[in-house]
Amino acid sequence: MVMCFMAQTPSLKAAHALQGRNDVLDLYGAWADTYDTGFAMDQGYQIPREVALAYQEIGGQGPVLDVGAGTGLVAEEMVKLDIGPVDGVDLSPDMLRVAEAKAVYRRLIEADVTKALPGAPTYTGIVSSGTFTLGHVGPEGITALLDGAAPDTQFVISVNARHYESAGFAALLDDLKGQITDLTFKDIKIYDDRCDPEYRDEVARLLIFRSV
Numbered sequence: 001m002v003m004c005f006m007a008q009t010p011s012l013k014a015a016h017a018l019q020g021r022n023d024v025l026d027l028y029g030a031w032a033d034t035y036d037t038g039f040a041m042d043q044g045y046q047i048p049r050e051v052a053l054a055y056q057e058i059g060g061q062g063p064v065l066d067v068g069a070g071t072g073l074v075a076e077e078m079v080k081l082d083i084g085p086v087d088g089v090d091l092s093p094d095m096l097r098v099a100e101a102k103a104v105y106r107r108l109i110e111a112d113v114t115k116a117l118p119g120a121p122t123y124t125g126i127v128s129s130g131t132f133t134l135g136h137v138g139p140e141g142i143t144a145l146l147d148g149a150a151p152d153t154q155f156v157i158s159v160n161a162r163h164y165e166s167a168g169f170a171a172l173l174d175d176l177k178g179q180i181t182d183l184t185f186k187d188i189k190i191y192d193d194r195c196d197p198e199y200r201d202e203v204a205r206l207l208i209f210r211s212v
Ligand SMILES: C[S@@+](CC[C@H](N)C(=O)[O-])C[C@H]1O[C@@H](n2cnc3c(N)ncnc32)[C@H](O)[C@@H]1O
Pocket: 024, 028, 047, 048, 067, 068, 069, 070, 071, 072, 073, 074, 089, 090, 091, 092, 095, 111, 112, 113, 114, 128, 129, 130, 131, 136, 137
């Protein structure tokens, strides 16, 4: 019997239903070239700018690691705010190829952020936009990043609010008491009014804290 696996058509619904590494590689392989225009611009995707602004508001400086960098939307915002250098890490080589063409990163790393990042330098800040969401990275990603972070590293991590509830981020933050400090939250709208009605009111919670 011949079995045929087809890449899913890129959509938010498909993204939220991903299950594991191969799904991520398939979906973002198919989405990379149209992600910025066909998704981010069309839907009024706001997290990259909100994350960069939140990082600026707390006095964040480079070097910064952008976790789940995708096509580089966060680094583009960081450049506008004169914050850098920015390194990016992502599982998808296709998304990283689009990011690399923008020349906004010092270094791009193809890796799974739920595992230790071998040989990664230490960073003043670690930021993430849209990666801690349904079907993507859960609380274990924050634990892995903290394990590799120097003391006093400033974090700004967006977590989809529905994922925050269902994947147990509140429990993780409780467990991390003693390892993090200055924890604050900022809830933001993920999309503006251009977004399809089904997702227009989706919220992301920015987790803002420092490692101890
Ligand atoms: C919704 S996109 C967000 C991209 C970019 N940060 C933005 O806001 O436009 C999610 C990204 O997370 C990446 N990703 C998913 N799981 C990952 C993992 N375990 N390790 C590293 N990257 C991952 C995907 O490849 C994809 O580029």
